[in-house]
Amino acid sequence: MNTVSSAESVSGYWTEESANRPGRARIRARIGGLHCSLCTGTIEKALGKQPGVDKVAVSLTHEQALIEYDPRIAHPEELLQTLQDIGYTISDPRKLRPFEEEEAALVREGRRFLAALACSLVAIGLVAHPEGFWMTLLSTVVFASLVVFVFVVLRARGFGIALGGAAGLGMIGLALHFAKTQGWLLEPTPWITAVLAFAVVFGIGNHILIMAFQALRRGILNQHVLLETGAFAGIVGGLIGVALRPSGYPTASFFAVTVMVATYHIFSEWLSLIVKTRSSQAVKKLLDLQPDTARVVRGDREEEIPIARVRIGDRVRIRPGERIPVDGEVISGHSSVDESFVTGEPVPVEKAEGSQVVGGSINRMGTLLVRVKTIGEETFLQQVIRYVEDARALKPGLLHLVDRVLQVYTPTVLVIALLAVIGWVVGSWIASGHVDIERAVFAGLSVLVMGYPCAVGISAPLSIVRGAGEAAERGILMRTGEAFQAYRLVKHVVLDKTGTLTEGQPLVQEILPLGSTEEELLGLSAAAEISSEHPLAQAITNAAFERKITPPAVENFLAVPGRGVSAVIEGAKVLVGSPKFLEEESIDLAPLAARIHELEKAGRTVIAVARNGNALGIVALGDRLRADAAKTITALRKIGIKPVLLTGDNERAAKRMAREAGIEEVYAGVLPDRKADVIRQLQRAGKVAMVGDGINDAPALMQADVGIAMGSGTDIAIESADIIILGNRLESILVAHDISRRGYRKMVQNVVLAFCFNGIGIPVAATGLIYPIWAMAAMAGSVTAIFFNSLWGKPSLFFNAVMSVGRPQPRLPESAS
Amino acid sequence: MNTVTFKIEGMHCDGCATNIQSLLTRKAGVQKAVASFKEGEARILYDSNAVSEEQLVAAIENSGYQVGNRNRG
Numbered sequence: 097m098n099t100v101s102s103a104e105s106v107s108g109y110w111t112e113e114s115a116n117r118p119g120r121a122r123i124r125a126r127i128g129g130l131h132c133s134l135c136t137g138t139i140e141k142a143l144g145k146q147p148g149v150d151k152v153a154v155s156l157t158h159e160q161a162l163i164e165y166d167p168r169i170a171h172p173e174e175l176l177q178t179l180q181d182i183g184y185t186i187s188d189p190r191k192l193r194p195f196e197e198e199e200a201a202l203v204r205e206g207r208r209f210l211a212a213l214a215c216s217l218v219a220i221g222l223v224a225h226p227e228g229f230w231m232t233l234l235s236t237v238v239f240a241s242l243v244v245f246v247f248v249v250l251r252a253r254g255f256g257i258a259l260g261g262a263a264g265l266g267m268i269g270l271a272l273h274f275a276k277t278q279g280w281l282l283e284p285t286p287w288i289t290a291v292l293a294f295a296v297v298f299g300i301g302n303h304i305l306i307m308a309f310q311a312l313r314r315g316i317l318n319q320h321v322l323l324e325t326g327a328f329a330g331i332v333g334g335l336i337g338v339a340l341r342p343s344g345y346p347t348a349s350f351f352a353v354t355v356m357v358a359t360y361h362i363f364s365e366w367l368s369l370i371v372k373t374r375s376s377q378a379v380k381k382l383l384d385l386q387p388d389t390a391r392v393v394r395g396d397r398e399e400e401i402p403i404a405r406v407r408i409g410d411r412v413r414i415r416p417g418e419r420i421p422v423d424g425e426v427i428s429g430h431s432s433v434d435e436s437f438v439t440g441e442p443v444p445v446e447k448a449e450g451s452q453v454v455g456g457s458i459n460r461m462g463t464l465l466v467r468v469k470t471i472g473e474e475t476f477l478q479q480v481i482r483y484v485e486d487a488r489a490l491k492p493g494l495l496h497l498v499d500r501v502l503q504v505y506t507p508t509v510l511v512i513a514l515l516a517v518i519g520w521v522v523g524s525w526i527a528s529g530h531v532d533i534e535r536a537v538f539a540g541l542s543v544l545v546m547g548y549p550c551a552v553g554i555s556a557p558l559s560i561v562r563g564a565g566e567a568a569e570r571g572i573l574m575r576t577g578e579a580f581q582a583y584r585l586v587k588h589v590v591l592d593k594t595g596t597l598t599e600g601q602p603l604v605q606e607i608l609p610l611g612s613t614e615e616e617l618l619g620l621s622a623a624a625e626i627s628s629e630h631p632l633a634q635a636i637t638n639a640a641f642e643r644k645i646t647p648p649a650v651e652n653f654l655a656v657p658g659r660g661v662s663a664v665i666e667g668a669k670v671l672v673g674s675p676k677f678l679e680e681e682s683i684d685l686a687p688l689a690a691r692i693h694e695l696e697k698a699g700r701t702v703i704a705v706a707r708n709g710n711a712l713g714i715v716a717l718g719d720r721l722r723a724d725a726a727k728t729i730t731a732l733r734k735i736g737i738k739p740v741l742l743t744g745d746n747e748r749a750a751k752r753m754a755r756e757a758g759i760e761e762v763y764a765g766v767l768p769d770r771k772a773d774v775i776r777q778l779q780r781a782g783k784v785a786m787v788g789d790g791i792n793d794a795p796a797l798m799q800a801d802v803g804i805a806m807g808s809g810t811d812i813a814i815e816s817a818d819i820i821i822l823g824n825r826l827e828s829i830l831v832a833h834d835i836s837r838r839g840y841r842k843m844v845q846n847v848v849l850a851f852c853f854n855g856i857g858i859p860v861a862a863t864g865l866i867y868p869i870w871a872m873a874a875m876a877g878s879v880t881a882i883f884f885n886s887l888w889g890k891p892s893l894f895f896n897a898v899m900s901v902g903r904p905q906p907r908l909p910e911s912a913s
Numbered sequence: 914m915n916t917v918t919f920k921i922e923g924m925h926c927d928g929c930a931t932n933i934q935s936l937l938t939r940k941a942g943v944q945k946a947v948a949s950f951k952e953g954e955a956r957i958l959y960d961s962n963a964v965s966e967e968q969l970v971a972a973i974e975n976s977g978y979q980v981g982n983r984n985r986g
Contacts (some may be wrong), residue, residue, distance in 0.1 A: 647914045894955065
């Protein structure tokens, strides 16, 4: 997490600022855990009560606290510790920097769009001549929509600013229009619009120009190229009008169309950026795999230094609960380590002198002194990250639907434009003996201007905004185009076992008392295991807690490593441990022997309990299938998808889980680096989706056409996934599939709608009989249609996406309810 | 080991319950704690040798909530 645990110091996690009053200091800290505006009051009160604190201001939207205090009495460390004590977390400002940079980029692009909008409003004001019902309606709709856009973009800065800005720009546009109708601005109008056109194309929208140029150089005709041909056509058309001044020539309209077209394109780029940034930010928040610093022992001192400066041979001390920062060998100390991110198994591995440890695994109870053996790129973790990134780079992305259509569409538009010019030249020569160059050029330019499928650029991000928004509301992050385009096509869904199909942690499955009650048995075991951090012990104490059993007090306690615990509880000698341990202590387990044998054969872990020499019963623990697993598998089958189980675990345990879940195809005992091979094999039959949760699944997740990660892993699995399930509910796989299907359908509808308008408009433009103003009409119409189609029923998704720019991100839901 | 259930007033959302839960769990001597906004209570399993019931109440009230009814066992 980007937050500080109580074991670490909070030094440096605040910034100092100058205070207004003399003799006072002021600090600003980033806080996490603020859920509602009332929480801010709680914090302000709690901090305000601290001696030496003068003023406290907490901002929910910025997730910050500003504290002014007397530095002689209060100290920042203590103040922040107080914050932690009341349940909030302090965020590491270093880790938050990339978020802030990305946010700043979004704000910049938003401002670009705002500038373009302003130019558009002026241009429309000058150019629109509402004659007749339809033209008036259209002009009003376009104008209104632009004003609304201004409001929405400015909203993040405050309601007042948004209202003022929108109203102000609207007024200017209307005023200019009014001036036009009075005949005042007839002369300068073409010049004004020319300036605007140049400003937007070469100034505000120059990033698109650059992208179009780069694409052209590589022979790619993408939507940026299409925009620039339309925009340049408009500019050329306008320049012809300025230079030659033919009568009745819509000079200003040509320039105005250029401005509009460019504005829409800037908007679609900005929307795409918002979509991409938000999804990557959501992922970054889940990730925090590598510790940034390591505690290196130099001489007799311990220094905390950045990981990058650790050298081979350094000795690193790792305290309980910390993530191991390096690959190395234990030189002293004794502990157990959670290597689940490598093996997928949550049961910790004992480490002592001579054991190897892997960077990224979690140290449990003991302290270890580790000699560093590999650093940097050579560590296991970095190797897997590199492997995943290589796989991602080589992964043939599905060519986006829009790009595919554009590959055909763009040359077609250019050809038609050319034909229109030639047609008019030839036709007019044949018909009247002289070449009507004007008309020919007019036709050609009109085709190019009409050719820009304004709405196309918006259709994909809008359908993603809708689909991803709906998914997010249900606790699913759909990140990539693959999530929408490929998921609906999959034939196989491959599931990892531990942590995906199962809960991932051992749970108490059965309690079999012998001459006692379940409560007593569970209570005694919990009492004996209460001080252990081992997942099996935790499972027992949790089970007791859930049943509201209070474990009795333990008087004496002796742990026998690897075997069990011997304790004196309420005067009786109690043994809790493996059946073998009890047998060694001469406890007779005969009545339960058969059941013990059965349970162990089924893969369960059996803990036996005895009191004063008599067997009291057994508690069986094991990993449990997720509650919704069987239901999900059945549902998958029903929609024609074949479920497959893929696991590194042994065949017996795998087959048992598979049977319980209803999966027929099982691949067991598969080593992590062979998992991708299995996926490849299945891909011969069609698209494959893979659901996993550990770093050992990452290569397979990349190989699959659609990678789905369970959000409970703060892992590279999440980084390599197309879909991330936050609530850990397996059913979400089905929800995501449904959303993927509907999202794709919506995208296709949008593209069809977008091209409909252009499909009609281009041939009409080729006749050379229409004016550029009709291009604007077609544009406005198609964009409106697509907005309606995408956001029907859920307009808030769009507004939230745009209005969130400039504000810090809200917390991700811990689980979807 | 003792179990005690506190009725808590002043929680306004699930978030507050989560905060109370994490601040209790972090306290030395607390084995397990669970807080619920819906039920308006927190149940705590703690080692009475390491922390007293009064200290738990103080921790919660210091954060701005009120502890009402206490149910032991």
